[in-house]
Amino acid sequence: MKTTHAIVLTFTILAPYAISPELLAQEKSVRPGINKSFEKPDVTKFVERFEREGREVYDHREEIIAACDLKSGMIVADVGSGTGLFTRMIAPRVGERGRVYAVDIAKEFVQHVASICKEAGLTNVKGVVCKPDSVELPDDSIDLAFICDAYHHFEFPYKTMRSVHRVLRPGGHVVLVEFHREEGKSSDWILNHLRANQETFVNEIRLAGFEVVDEKGFLKTSYWMRFKKSPRKTNSGHTTDSLADVKKLLADKTAMLIDVREQGEWDAGHLVAAKLLPLSALRRESSDKLPAIVSEIIPRNKIIYCHCRSGGRVLAATPILERLGYDIRPLNVGFSALAAEGFETAK
């Protein structure tokens, strides 16, 4: 009890860079206003828009769904389900033993999909009104996240994809159908509407913890890609994320950095962006008390980069924190190297 208290106290005092709920709330949308038309949407109008000949994903809907390899009993989340075009196609294919979650930020769409599926006798569809930064499904609950024409609408793409990562069962997949965006080739509407091209989106999804499995070329103005969860680690166990990625994710508060060195080393110099979580404390604390102590310091919805002096101790800290359910990415560069790479040090 005494030890626990001492650790909590130490971290409270020595962690002046704790991220407050207020700060988290200020995290910025990558594309403010993109979902304006889905606030209180006129559902009839959107049915006409999404479920019409001439929309490429509508015309190729059978191929899009066939490529997903749906099996009876699978649990699928149609993320950004809109008017339910794909939810209604997925439901009979996964059968009574399976389930489709129609997940959308727009309550009106979710209610519409739930009601038309009920009328059609599709009893395995469940509507979920999600948050702009989370799909709001239980952990380890789905086999496939199907995301068609919706990723570019995600205002907090890393957080939404981290939530997808959390809910996807081992061996599960993400299928992404998204518009190509190519300067000089794409229409002005696409160039204005989409914030980035395929390479950028794929890189974002990779950083959220996935790797590409395959890509199919049956669409012209869009691409179809399948991803699976990826450990994103080198043979030694360090993260494959580049320091540029780390800086970017720290800057937009998708990630945080912890320093697993000891108190004396921290006092002699540390990074402004880091919080202290000494390996010795992780090892010392009993397994029943550790989760509560760690959760005071690191939030579960962020990527956690960790560093030590030279990349050794992070490998010992990683399994302890992974067992608690965190996405830990150990850096193979230590404090001095990070400082030399431009990570600000505390005065």
Ligand SMILES: C[S@@+](CC[C@H](N)C(=O)[O-])C[C@H]1O[C@@H](n2cnc3c(N)ncnc32)[C@H](O)[C@@H]1O
């Ligand atoms: C262009 S519609 C696509 C609908 C459907 N997937 C289709 O292809 O017909 C994009 C949908 O994504 C939803 N959306 C936007 N941001 C979202 C988020 N963060 N999580 C879940 N759905 C979201 C919108 O409300 C909208 O229904």
